[in-house]
Amino acid sequence: MADKILDIRNLDITFTTTAGPVHAIRGVNMDLERGETVAIVGESGSGKSVVMKTAMGILAGNAVINSGEIIFRYKEDDGSTQEVDILKKEKKWIRKNINGRKISMIFQDPMTSLDPTMTIGKQLMEGMIMHLKISPKEAAARAVQLLSEVGITEPGRRMKQYPHQLSGGMRQRVVIAMAISCNPDLLICDEPTTALDVTIQAKILELIKKLQADHGISVIYITHDLGVVAKVADYVNVMYAGKIVEVGNIEEIFYEPRHPYTWGLLSAMPDLETDDSRLYTIPGSPPNLLHEVKGDAFAPRNQYALKIDSLKEPPMFKISETHYAATWLLDPRAPKVEMPEELSRRIQRMKKEVKEDGSRL
Amino acid sequence: MAADYSQEPILKVEHMKQYFKVSSSFTVKAVDDVSFDIYPGETYGLVGESGSGKTTIGRGIIRLYDPTDGKITFKGADITGKLDKDTFKLLRTKMQMIFQDPMASLNPRKKIGDIIGEGLDIHKMYSTKEERKQKIDRILAMVGLAAEHYDRYPYQFSGGQRQRVGIARALIMNPELIIADECISALDVSIQAQVVNLMKDIQEETGAAYLFIAHDLSMVKYISDRIGVLHLGRMLETGTTQEIFSRPLHPYTRSLLSAIPSPNPRTEKGRTALEYDYATSGLDYDKGTLTKVEGSHYVHGTAKEIAEWMESTS
Ligand SMILES: Nc1ncnc2c1ncn2[C@@H]1O[C@H](COP(=O)(O)OP(=O)(O)OP(=O)(O)O)[C@@H](O)[C@H]1O
Ligand SMILES: Nc1ncnc2c1ncn2[C@@H]1O[C@H](COP(=O)(O)OP(=O)(O)OP(=O)(O)O)[C@@H](O)[C@H]1O
Ligand SMILES: [Mg+2]
Ligand SMILES: [Mg+2]
Numbered sequence: 001m002a003d004k005i006l007d008i009r010n011l012d013i014t015f016t017t018t019a020g021p022v023h024a025i026r027g028v029n030m031d032l033e034r035g036e037t038v039a040i041v042g043e044s045g046s047g048k049s050v051v052m053k054t055a056m057g058i059l060a061g062n063a064v065i066n067s068g069e070i071i072f073r074y075k076e077d078d079g080s081t082q083e084v085d086i087l088k089k090e091k092k093w094i095r096k097n098i099n100g101r102k103i104s105m106i107f108q109d110p111m112t113s114l115d116p117t118m119t120i121g122k123q124l125m126e127g128m129i130m131h132l133k134i135s136p137k138e139a140a141a142r143a144v145q146l147l148s149e150v151g152i153t154e155p156g157r158r159m160k161q162y163p164h165q166l167s168g169g170m171r172q173r174v175v176i177a178m179a180i181s182c183n184p185d186l187l188i189c190d191e192p193t194t195a196l197d198v199t200i201q202a203k204i205l206e207l208i209k210k211l212q213a214d215h216g217i218s219v220i221y222i223t224h225d226l227g228v229v230a231k232v233a234d235y236v237n238v239m240y241a242g243k244i245v246e247v248g249n250i251e252e253i254f255y256e257p258r259h260p261y262t263w264g265l266l267s268a269m270p271d272l273e274t275d276d277s278r279l280y281t282i283p284g285s286p287p288n289l290l291h292e293v294k295g296d297a298f299a300p301r302n303q304y305a306l307k308i309d310s311l312k313e314p315p316m317f318k319i320s321e322t323h324y325a326a327t328w329l330l331d332p333r334a335p336k337v338e339m340p341e342e343l344s345r346r347i348q349r350m351k352k353e354v355k356e357d358g359s360r361l
Numbered sequence: 362m363a364a365d366y367s368q369e370p371i372l373k374v375e376h377m378k379q380y381f382k383v384s385s386s387f388t389v390k391a392v393d394d395v396s397f398d399i400y401p402g403e404t405y406g407l408v409g410e411s412g413s414g415k416t417t418i419g420r421g422i423i424r425l426y427d428p429t430d431g432k433i434t435f436k437g438a439d440i441t442g443k444l445d446k447d448t449f450k451l452l453r454t455k456m457q458m459i460f461q462d463p464m465a466s467l468n469p470r471k472k473i474g475d476i477i478g479e480g481l482d483i484h485k486m487y488s489t490k491e492e493r494k495q496k497i498d499r500i501l502a503m504v505g506l507a508a509e510h511y512d513r514y515p516y517q518f519s520g521g522q523r524q525r526v527g528i529a530r531a532l533i534m535n536p537e538l539i540i541a542d543e544c545i546s547a548l549d550v551s552i553q554a555q556v557v558n559l560m561k562d563i564q565e566e567t568g569a570a571y572l573f574i575a576h577d578l579s580m581v582k583y584i585s586d587r588i589g590v591l592h593l594g595r596m597l598e599t600g601t602t603q604e605i606f607s608r609p610l611h612p613y614t615r616s617l618l619s620a621i622p623s624p625n626p627r628t629e630k631g632r633t634a635l636e637y638d639y640a641t642s643g644l645d646y647d648k649g650t651l652t653k654v655e656g657s658h659y660v661h662g663t664a665k666e667i668a669e670w671m672e673s674t675s
Contacts, residue, residue, distance in 0.1 A: 042549070043549050043551055043552070044548065044549050044552060157387055160384075161383065165381075165383060166412075167411050167412040167416065168411065168416070168461065168543070169410070169411020169412060169576075170411060170412050172411075173411075198576060198577075198578060198617060198620040198621055198622070198634075199410055199616055199617055199620045199634060199637070200410055200411050201576075201620070201622075202620045202622070202633075202634040206633065224548070224549035224550050224553075225550075225622070226550065226624040227579075227621070227622025227623055227624050227629065228622055229624070229626075230622060230623065230624050230625055230626040230629040230630075231622050231626075231629040231630065231632075233626075250626045251626060251627070254624065254625065254626050264551065265550060265551060266624065268550045268551045268553075268554045269550055269579075269624050270554075270579045270580055270582075270583045271579075278558055278561075279553075279554035279557060279558055279583070280554065281551055281554045281555045281558065282551045350623075350624075350625040350627075350628075351627075353625060353628055354625070354627040354628055
């Protein structure tokens with residue numbers, strides 16, 4: 001099934017700031033097959049949003065792309081397949097042909113994608129009239145339909161409201177309705193459900209899944225909610241300090257994580273089963289990318305760090321056809337290190353839960 | 362300090378209503394007859410779907426709105442009607458709110474130290490410049506920021522650090538009640554854990570009570586002593602965390618708990634949450650009342666409905 005929709009190769013980006021150059025993206029590789037769902041997880045500031053903004057050609061003006069390509073393959077209205085390198089295209093062309101049409105993005109903060117002076121109905125219809133070339137009447141009917149699909153009650157009335165008259169979660173759902181209104185090939189969701197409660201979150205995720213199945217849309221989720229990742233993703237990319245440090249299919253990342261940073265992330269989740277009085281946190285803070293990183297960027301926070309970690313950057317070690325991790329612990333010469341016992345117990349318990357559930361396996 | 366139930370509640374909310382008139386024919390009953398109380402040192406978690414009225418309750422309590430109806434008592438004082446000078450000061454100092462979006466609530470042109478010290482300045486809570494600086498430095502240290510951070514601007518901080526600034530700004534007033542509206546939702550897991558641990562430590566140290574508004578039930582479970590479940594502006598169920606999680610009675614609460622995602626792909630992939638749709642639930646919230654089940658566990662419904670729910674969960 002070699003139907004790759006997105007192929008990011010060796011992406012490397014620096015921001016020029018008054019304090020000096022910030023090397024925010026340090027060689028990112030990522031690919032996505034049509035119809036698949038990929039999640040990107042990682043600490044705040046690790047570069048998740050920047051990578052996806054680059055793919056949409058909406059990078060900030062002070063960004064310098066040092067290297068890389070972003071190959072996007074999409075279907076034209078006549079059914080033919082087009083292939084472009086987003087990085088070689090002009091912003092104007094991308095805005096006209098790709099954004100909101102072939103690739104839609106749901107942004108972290110819903111307020112940034114809504115115009116406070118326009119009713120939500122108008123905003124929803126605008127894109128559809130422009131991209132789908134349908135009449136205002138058709139657009140209005142479709143807008144009402146979309147609003148109810150994302151779980152907004154009394155959609156007809158809500159159409160006439162302004163963003164500030166809606167609750168935080170409702171605004172987010174309006175943005176989701178806008179993003180899917182033009183049947184994109186690729187949907188990028190940047191923390192799409194953080195403002196939503198669990199029942200609506202579940203509904204939205206199920207809705208996106210359904211759209212995905214119906215239209216063969218590929219989805220990229222940027223999220224810190226590992227419960228969401230567990231529910232939706234086929235593959236997971238773990239990002240740290242501008243690099244992908246572990247990638248694998250969902251089972252490999254959740255049940256056989258190999259990078260100490262992934263261990264930390266999984267351990268920090270509150271666990272409904274145990275009543276620890278404190279949550280686990282990863283010690284220290286991420287590196288300041290104003291300074292060039294030497295060796296493994298995670299080393300100063302890594303209790304398992306080896307001597308080589310402070311000298312040389314680890315390559316991606318292959319664990320299986322789909323599972324790779326960038327840590328020297330995987331080097332054949334490294335001492336054998338197991339994941340923290342607490343995490344290992346939790347994984348055992350999760351696997352047991354599955355057996356008791358009888359669901360699959 | 363743990364929650365102290367032997368004292369009078371620090372906050373009493375009785376029959377609070379908050380209506381918004383959107384047009385001549387459309388009024389949103391954002392909060393409709395909600396009552397609950399919070400004890401000194403207690404953490405009360407408020408959960409419920411988006412639009413259920415959580416933020417409106419928080420903003421009503423701290424009087425960013427004039428409540429349509431109902432009575433709110435804080436530290437024995439009625440804070441509902443027109444406030445006299447002393448009551449207003451009590452409200453603005455002893456009660457603080459941490460807002461959902463740290464960036465939007467911090468003035469980008471002000472230094473962090475001055476943002477944190479703003480409340481002190483307004484209420485003249487120091488006699489010398491040194492005393493002011495000392496107070497700010499102490500709070501910075503308490504939330505895990507360095508004294509050098511005083512001169513930085515908000516954009517020079519990461520999301521988690523900014524959220525600490527929001528917490529510091531609330532704490533410096535020595536509040537006895539902190540309303541935290543989705544204060545960790547926008548943070549990644551490792552920082553969420555830091556902030557929640559920090560809030561717990563501060564409660565130990567200062568004995569402050571929290572109204573913790575959130576939709577992440579695993580965090581709410583972790584931090585709260587009691588929980589209130591809100592839907593369509595009504596309080597549908599309340600009780601200790603233990604009572605709510607071990608025996609959820611209301612069908613809405615049950616659907617809410619069933620929707621908590623777990624970081625276990627094999628169980629999560631196949632699972633769908635329990636459906637709950639008010640329109641087809643057969644329930645009429647106007648007919649029911651909040652009724653005591655046992656201990657501090659209350660559920661909203663008619664006698665018949667409640668009997669059925671108890672039957673099916675026993
Ligand atoms: N225009 C810019 N100028 C300078 N630095 C920038 C700019 N945009 C982003 N950065 C920096 O690049 C890094 C990655 O930012 P990005 O927004 O991708 O983080 P993220 O992984 O999405 O984090 P979060 O989870 O907080 O959203 C950060 O260190 C950020 O400060
Ligand atoms: N200023 C306002 N004018 C009109 N309606 C409002 C206003 N503020 C809130 N509402 C309405 O009141 C209801 C409750 O909103 P509120 O913001 O309290 O919800 P919430 O429970 O905090 O939701 P979320 O989890 O999405 O933040 C919503 O229907 C909202 O549209
Ligand atoms: Mg981001
Ligand atoms: Mg809210």
